[in-house]
Amino acid sequence: MSGLPLASSFLQAQSFLDVLYIIAFALFIQGLRGLSGPTTAVRGNRIAAVGMTIAVIATLLNRNEGNWGLIALGIALGTAVGIPAARQVKMTAMPQMVALFNGVGGGAVFLISWSEFRLTAGFQGTATYITIFSLFAAIVGSVSFWGSNIAFGKLQEIIPGRPISLGSAQQIVNLVLFILAVAAGVDIAAGAHSELLFIGMLVCAALLGNAVVLPIGGADMPVVISMLNAFTGLSAAATGIALNNPALIVAGMIVGASGSILTNLMATAMNRSIPAIIAGGFGGGGAVEGASGAGEHAGTVRSTTAADAAIQLAYANRVMIVPGYGMAVAQAQHAVRELTKALEARQVEVSFAIHPVAGRMPGHMNVLLAEADVPYDQLEEMEEANQEFGRTDVSLVIGANDVTNPAAKNTPSSPIYGMPILEVSESHSVIVIKRSMNPGFAGIENELYYEPETTMLFGDAKAAVNEITAELAQL
Amino acid sequence: MIIASTLTTNLAILVLAGFIGFVVISKVPNTLHTPLMSGTNAIHGIVLLGGLLIVGLSGNSAFNKVILVIAIAFGTINIVGGFLVTDRMLEMFKSKPKPSGGDGAGKGDEDGKGKSA
Numbered sequence: 001m002s003g004l005p006l007a008s009s010f011l012q013a014q015s016f017l018d019v020l021y022i023i024a025f026a027l028f029i030q031g032l033r034g035l036s037g038p039t040t041a042v043r044g045n046r047i048a049a050v051g052m053t054i055a056v057i058a059t060l061l062n063r064n065e066g067n068w069g070l071i072a073l074g075i076a077l078g079t080a081v082g083i084p085a086a087r088q089v090k091m092t093a094m095p096q097m098v099a100l101f102n103g104v105g106g107g108a109v110f111l112i113s114w115s116e117f118r119l120t121a122g123f124q125g126t127a128t129y130i131t132i133f134s135l136f137a138a139i140v141g142s143v144s145f146w147g148s149n150i151a152f153g154k155l156q157e158i159i160p161g162r163p164i165s166l167g168s169a170q171q172i173v174n175l176v177l178f179i180l181a182v183a184a185g186v187d188i189a190a191g192a193h194s195e196l197l198f199i200g201m202l203v204c205a206a207l208l209g210n211a212v213v214l215p216i217g218g219a220d221m222p223v224v225i226s227m228l229n230a231f232t233g234l235s236a237a238a239t240g241i242a243l244n245n246p247a248l249i250v251a252g253m254i255v256g257a258s259g260s261i262l263t264n265l266m267a268t269a270m271n272r273s274i275p276a277i278i279a280g281g282f283g284g285g286g287a288v289e290g291a292s293g294a295g296e297h298a299g300t301v302r303s304t305t306a307a308d309a310a311i312q313l314a315y316a317n318r319v320m321i322v323p324g325y326g327m328a329v330a331q332a333q334h335a336v337r338e339l340t341k342a343l344e345a346r347q348v349e350v351s352f353a354i355h356p357v358a359g360r361m362p363g364h365m366n367v368l369l370a371e372a373d374v375p376y377d378q379l380e381e382m383e384e385a386n387q388e389f390g391r392t393d394v395s396l397v398i399g400a401n402d403v404t405n406p407a408a409k410n411t412p413s414s415p416i417y418g419m420p421i422l423e424v425s426e427s428h429s430v431i432v433i434k435r436s437m438n439p440g441f442a443g444i445e446n447e448l449y450y451e452p453e454t455t456m457l458f459g460d461a462k463a464a465v466n467e468i469t470a471e472l473a474q475l
Numbered sequence: 476m477i478i479a480s481t482l483t484t485n486l487a488i489l490v491l492a493g494f495i496g497f498v499v500i501s502k503v504p505n506t507l508h509t510p511l512m513s514g515t516n517a518i519h520g521i522v523l524l525g526g527l528l529i530v531g532l533s534g535n536s537a538f539n540k541v542i543l544v545i546a547i548a549f550g551t552i553n554i555v556g557g558f559l560v561t562d563r564m565l566e567m568f569k570s571k572p573k574p575s576g577g578d579g580a581g582k583g584d585e586d587g588k589g590k591s592a
Contacts, residue, residue, distance in 0.1 A: 033499055036504070055521060056523065073544055075547060082556030101553055109522050109525075111526075115542050233519050237492075240489075248521055254495070254500070255519045258496060362505070362508035362509060381505055
């Protein structure tokens with residue numbers, strides 16, 4: 001315990017460097033503390049950025065050797081990609097962006113680990129624990145890189161959002177890939193120096209990343225993105241131990257904790273266990289189960305028009321808007337804001353009910369509505385909103401599906417049974433804006449649409465909301 | 476012995492950071508979960524330091540230099556892109572409280588236009 005070199009030789013370069021690192025990670029923590037509320041968050045983020053700048057400068061100051069040109073090249077490339085991406089990305093595309101950034105972080109981790117391996121000719125003369133942490137970083141970083149890229153592809157709709165799986169063989173394949181990657185890692189840690197073995201380990205981890213994320217459906221994306229976020233953080237922390245760098249350890253671990261908390265929150269909000277999601281598909285039977293449920297419903301669906309919907313909304317005292325992924329896809333958040341203003345001008349009380357997993361990542365709806373200037377005190381979280389539905393005249397569901405499905409409460413056989421939902425059917429009437437009667441990403445029929453108080457307004461969310469606003473002006 | 480104490484010190488840092496992370500992140504409200512994710516994206520960009528340290532060591536082959544430049548570029552994307560996009564998002568949240576000073580079903584026309592998009 002008395003091994004800390006700090007007290008004895010404070011002025012030596014390494015100690016000075018460590019002090020700068022400690023300042024850096026203290027600033028990270030202080031910055032994240034700022035994220036506890038919207039008013040302090042901007043400053044918090046900037047504090048963290050200052051911490052990062054200090055950490056980078058400290059590292060650059062303490063390098064003795066050359067290759068400055070390579071560093072400049074790498075930083076220039078990263079800046080050239082990062083700045084335009086951050087400036088131009090649409091808020092509706094944030095899930096893709098976050099997935100991509102996760103992947104890039106994981107990619108950096110496994111590349112660093114690979115270069116360490118090559119530099120030491122297979123970790124020769126390296127302490128075993130350093131080898132082990134490097135290998136852990138390589139495997140997890142590679143899984144995170146490839147998994148995040150697949151998640152990005154799905155969200156960007158380069159790859160179909162529906163689960164793509166090998167069926168019952170999936171879990172065995174995943175297990176085999178996992179065992180192969182770990183076995184290669186163990187072999188290297190035990191003294192094997194073959195680079196082919198290392199590459200084989202990276203390839204197995206890469207395939208595993210693909211195999212884990214490909215079978216996951218769109219609605220499970222919030223869980224997956226959070227999980228990949230945790231992976232990238234943990235792999236960075238492992239790199240930190242391998243490089244004996246406290247700033248990396250702390251920053252990586254905090255990201256790991258953040259990702260884990262979010263993963264858990266998202267999984268709870270879907271009443272799914274994390275292993276079940278990773279194991280693939282929806283529940284055990286996956287898409288098959290959902291498909292057999294679809295189209296069998298006996299009830300009738302009543303459709304409405306924008307004019308009727310406008311009248312219904314205009315004469316309500318209280319309206320609850322329930323946004324979902326459909327609002328994001330249609331980029332309807334500004335149109336929704338206009339509608340909200342028009343209703344408020346008529347003394348209608350409007351609030352928004354936000355399900356934790358609405359959209360494709362944690363907090364997705366909140367960001368979109370913030371972009372459209374909806375005051376955040378109008379946004380209600382699930383428990384809060386569920387107490388309000390009883391005294392709500394009209395619930396306007398915009399592109400949300402599974403998170404409103406009463407089957408989660410009433411039908412034990414439903415794959416989503418037990419998932420906490422927004423109880424919109426408690427309100428006096430419900431208007432659902434939806435493209436068509438196609439079931440949502442989970443492929444499950446929504447009983448809400450067949451209930452007597454529900455009417456459907458078919459169409460693109462943005463167009464439909466604009467129509468309602470236009471009709472309101474005519475009243 | 477020195478190696479062992481470095482390891483245990485680092486493990487202690489790891490464990491403590493994990494606990495601190497849980498406490499701090501638990502206080503982040505649902506509303507800010509997307510900025511939290513993009514902010515943590517920026518923070519894990521700290522792996523950039525790994526690239527910076529290793530690229531300076533002697534004995535890097537040409538291939539190593541290539542992958543390290545990519546790693547440095549990746550880390551920089553995380554840091555620069557992550558902090559910028561988080562800042563952009565959080566500004567949207569920040570500009571809210573002012574217009575909603577008069578709460579409830581007030582008039583809609585007091586709303587100032589958002590200053591920047």
